Amino acid sequence: MYTQAMDIPDESGKKLAAVSNAPSDQEAAFEARIDADGRIEPQDWMPDAYRRTLVRQISQHAHSEIVGMLPEGNWISRAPSLKRKAILIAKVQDEGGHGLYLYSAAETLGTSREQMLEGLHSGKAKYSSIFNYPTLNWADVGVIGWLVDGAAIMNQVPLCRCSYGPYARAMVRVCKEESFHQRQGYEALLVMMKGTDEQRAMVQDAVNRYWWKCLAMFGPPDADSPHSAQGMRWGIKRISNDDLRQKFIDATVPQAKVLGVTLPDPELKWNEARGHYDYGQIDWAEFWNTVEGNGPCNKERLATRVKAHNDGQWVRDAAQAYARKQKERALKEAA
Amino acid sequence: MNTPALKDWPLWEVFVRSKQGLEHKHCGSLHAADAAQALHMARDVYTRRQEGVSIWVVPSVAITASNPDDKGELFDPAADKIYRHPTFYEIPEEVGHM
Ligand SMILES: [Fe+2]
Ligand SMILES: [Fe+2]
Numbered sequence: 370m371y372t373q374a375m376d377i378p379d380e381s382g383k384k385l386a387a388v389s390n391a392p393s394d395q396e397a398a399f400e401a402r403i404d405a406d407g408r409i410e411p412q413d414w415m416p417d418a419y420r421r422t423l424v425r426q427i428s429q430h431a432h433s434e435i436v437g438m439l440p441e442g443n444w445i446s447r448a449p450s451l452k453r454k455a456i457l458i459a460k461v462q463d464e465g466g467h468g469l470y471l472y473s474a475a476e477t478l479g480t481s482r483e484q485m486l487e488g489l490h491s492g493k494a495k496y497s498s499i500f501n502y503p504t505l506n507w508a509d510v511g512v513i514g515w516l517v518d519g520a521a522i523m524n525q526v527p528l529c530r531c532s533y534g535p536y537a538r539a540m541v542r543v544c545k546e547e548s549f550h551q552r553q554g555y556e557a558l559l560v561m562m563k564g565t566d567e568q569r570a571m572v573q574d575a576v577n578r579y580w581w582k583c584l585a586m587f588g589p590p591d592a593d594s595p596h597s598a599q600g601m602r603w604g605i606k607r608i609s610n611d612d613l614r615q616k617f618i619d620a621t622v623p624q625a626k627v628l629g630v631t632l633p634d635p636e637l638k639w640n641e642a643r644g645h646y647d648y649g650q651i652d653w654a655e656f657w658n659t660v661e662g663n664g665p666c667n668k669e670r671l672a673t674r675v676k677a678h679n680d681g682q683w684v685r686d687a688a689q690a691y692a693r694k695q696k697e698r699a700l701k702e703a704a
Numbered sequence: 705m706n707t708p709a710l711k712d713w714p715l716w717e718v719f720v721r722s723k724q725g726l727e728h729k730h731c732g733s734l735h736a737a738d739a740a741q742a743l744h745m746a747r748d749v750y751t752r753r754q755e756g757v758s759i760w761v762v763p764s765v766a767i768t769a770s771n772p773d774d775k776g777e778l779f780d781p782a783a784d785k786i787y788r789h790p791t792f793y794e795i796p797e798e799v800g801h802m
Contacts, residue, residue: 412772459752466749473733476715482735539732546753685737689712692738 403604408534411477419603422596423533424480426605431471432489432496436670438464440504441513449507456553457510463546470539477535490675498656499579499586501664508561508568508575514554516576516583516621522547523617524587532604555624562629569629576625577633584648585656587614593653618646715764716742718749720756728760736761 395414402409409415438461445461448454472482488494499517504510525547528540561568588594588610600606608616618637625632636649659667713735719728731750736742742761751759770778786792795802 410772412769414772462748462752466752469734469749470732476733542732685713688737688741692741695738 403532403602406604407532408537409532410534418599419605420478422600422603422605423536424475424478426600427471427475427478427536428480428485428488429495429497431468431475431485432494433500434464434468434471435489436496436500436674438468439670439673440500440502440666441510443504444507444510447507448510453557460514460550460553463550467543467546470542471536474533474535474539486678490671490678492662492671495660497586498659498664499582500670501659501666502578502582503666505578506571506575508558508571509579511554511557511561511572512575512579514550514552515558515624516554516579517586518547518550518554519621520583520586520617522551523613523620527607527613530604530607536605555628558628558630572628573630576630580633581651584614584618584651585653587611587617589653589656615645618648622646713737716746716761717764717767718742718746719760719762720746720750721758722756724757728758731755733764 396416399409399413399415399419402413409419441457441464442461445454445457448457472485475485476482485494489496504513522544525540525544529537529544531537531540558572561572588597591597591609591611594610597606597609601609622632622637634649636647638647639645640647658664662668715733716736716739717733718731720731721728734742734745734749736745739761743759746759746761750756782788
């Protein structure tokens with residue numbers, strides 16, 4: 370998945386060695402390549418700010434994939450059937466894979482895996498706020514696939530054309546895998562909607578709780594995202610927050626109709642003149658409050674993530690010790 | 705959070721042959737303690753949907769790359785050797801495909 374406002378300020382990227390004082394012809398070459406819609410590769414000269422922006426964005430994106438495993442991971446042991454359990458495991462494993470592609474892409478910019486994990490585990494780095502809300506029942510898992518992955522796809526498809534080569538290539542891989550995520554969620558909800566009144570009510574309740582939070586995933590309105598213009602200029606961002614949000618809404622309304630749920634926005638209606646759906650006010654105060662760490666699950670998510678990492682320490686140590694031993698044995702045999 | 709992460713696990717570049725008869729193609733990188741583990745992880749990370757029939761892993765430090773600053777020197781001399789391309793030669797139409 371999963372990106373949100375990817376211009377949320379955090380600490381990552383600040384410690385990168387400055388590669389400043391570059392001769393202006395390098396800068397000119399960079400600008401020319403960007404203007405020609407060319408791609409930048411790791412060995413190429415790039416402005417510090419471009420590098421820092423990418424490190425921040427790609428690492429936030431990676432963290433979001435990793436933390437994004439947690440709300441759904443909670444439901445693996447409680448999935449309603451073996452089929453749904455296998456599907457959910459596959460999806461959660463994909464998200465872990467997405468995190469790994471993205472960490473690798475960020476490392477090509479000169480940051481290290483340790484730095485990024487330290488940023489996440491210490492709470493300095495941000496990740497998508499959508500994962501700081503609880504998954505209360507099985508309908509939430511379906512809604513996450515349909516709406517959260519759906520929103521993520523809207524965000525990620527334009528990133529396949531990002532000016533930074535390794536990020537763009539990672540996104541191509543990610544996007545290929547996301548489509549199953551959204552479809553399995555939607556299908557799980559379709560099944561529930563054919564069930565009892567109680568099951569239908571669960572789906573509607575989950576949609577009610579997640580709808581507005583999904584709209585906020587696209588980040589603050591264009592007028593309030595000062596980094597956005599620079600990101601667009603550099604070909605990192607291709608479509609603005611508001612435009613992506615509108616695309617998502619326009620695509621989702623008909624899907625909701627087929628599913629038989631109501632989207633919880635009384636102002637949501639087709640605007641013939643604009644050729645788009647109008648929609649109501651997003652609660653940005655709540656969004657920022659969650660970004661700042663005060664959402665319902667921020668502490669729990671981080672604690673779970675840190676515990677998982679620490680619990681895996683012995684595995685990393687053992688693999689390390691084994692590799693060292695094998696190497697020593699090979700050396701001895703060669704001698 | 706106080707335990708060091710993958711500090712001592714080197715970086716590996718992963719190459720995957722998508723099907724028999726095609727070349728291995730670079731698809732990304734990962735950290736692993738040794739080559740065997742790198743292969744295992746590459747299978748899980750890069751071939752969850754039968755994307756490959758064969759995997760190579762290479763320590764990233766073993767790769768020597770050309771310097772982008774030398775791009776002109778290395779590649780530009782070929783730019784004016786247009787006679788290396790078939791389109792340089794005019795062949796009468798009646799000859800047909802050649
Ligand atoms: Fe993902
Ligand atoms: Fe996903």
